[in-house]
Amino acid sequence: MSKNTVLEPIELFSFCPRCGSKEIEPHEENTAIKCKSCGFIYFFNASGSVIVIVQNDNGELLVTKRAYEPFKGKLDLPGGFIMPGERAEDALVREVKEELNVEACDPEFCFTLANKYPYSGLFVHTIDLVFKAKVRDLSVIKAADDVSEYAFIKPELLKPEDFGMDSVRKAVVDLILNKS
Ligand SMILES: [Zn+2]
Structure with missing residues (x-):
């Protein structure tokens, strides 16, 4: 194989x-x-995950770059898998802290997307919970964990094809590009 x-x-x-x-x-x-x-x-149930939409005061979207496979080097949004026993809202705070060293708050649920995530030779089926959230203090932001870089980008400058994951691309298109 x-x-x-x-x-x-x-x-x-x-x-x-x-x-x-x-x-x-x-x-x-x-x-x-x-x-x-x-x-x-x-x-083989779907694994829950969170996708986090953060915009700064200028309306720019917080976008990350993936440090590892799958989709290494492609754009992404903050987020990740919900651990067993964890609330989605707590996963959101944990993932944003791990990836960007900032405290997310005021999560606002938007919608869900079903996705397939290739990992370790198998498709991990996920149900992605898309949230909007705020960040308390952006001055301490830095890329960490599975994120190599971050940027705030004006929605009109985003290209959906630059995002690696199908569900993240769809979240960006639905929430940011169609409704801003
Ligand atoms: Zn048996």
């Missing part, structure tokens, strides 16, 4: 992860596997 091959999660399972049996079968229209030996069922 090529190292660039990306598979659906169900294609990566050959054995039951609980009892080791090869007697596993697709379940619930390929959204799960079921083991015929021990009855174990595992669902």
